[in-house]
Amino acid sequence: MSLPVFISDSDAVVGKHITVTGPEGRHAVTVKRITPGERVMLIDGSGTTRTCLVTATGGKDRMEVVVESIEEIPAPNPRVTIVQAIPKSERSELTIDLLTQGGADRIVAWQSQRTIARWTGKEAKSLAKWQTAAETAAKQARRATIPEILGVVDAAGVEQLIAESDLAIILHEEASSPFRELTFSGSVVVIIGPEGGVAPEEVERFTAAGAHTVKLGPEVLRTASAGMVALAAIGVLSDRW
Structure with missing residues (x-):
């Protein structure tokens, strides 16, 4: 069984002691009821994990650990940025949760x-709120990295992201090119529209900037789940998985 994960930006080396307090300490001691003798994993959110032995706990939010081992998780190839049209409020944090579970590097x-x-x-x-949702989902998914949350961008901002990428795609139900025909490497931008889809004017503008319209599958997916499905497909079709 994988170890429970908590966030700590400590740069401690093997053998050093770390004190985890605040919200993460409270989550460990009060919510997860971690006790001395157990092992936990601390992540810095940037790819470094530390396996630690819990040596003591105190109060409701204090956990003392000693670092037993350190691992650097290599960055995935390709690196995937999800450009997510802002969902309705009741689906907003769910969207981020699913994108984080799916492995998005930047949202x-x-x-x-x-x-x-x-x-x-x-x-x-x-x-x-998106950042908090990403951190929570990253811990649940046992990720060493936490997606970078950026925004809010308009159409011009999306064009800039397209220009900076090696491949930019727009998920579009009327596209003729299937997802499986794409080659994924370097930096990839996936553009996901709202429930009403990407407007024709936006499709025209983004394709003129270098993006490609692709069809992910026969079903029309909700905006909250489309990104996770796309990430899973990219994982299979590239070296990410």
């Missing part, structure tokens, strides 16, 4: 033409 919030949810004036608060 960019996109205010698309057909997006119903509007973050005007509350961008920072909304992105913070």
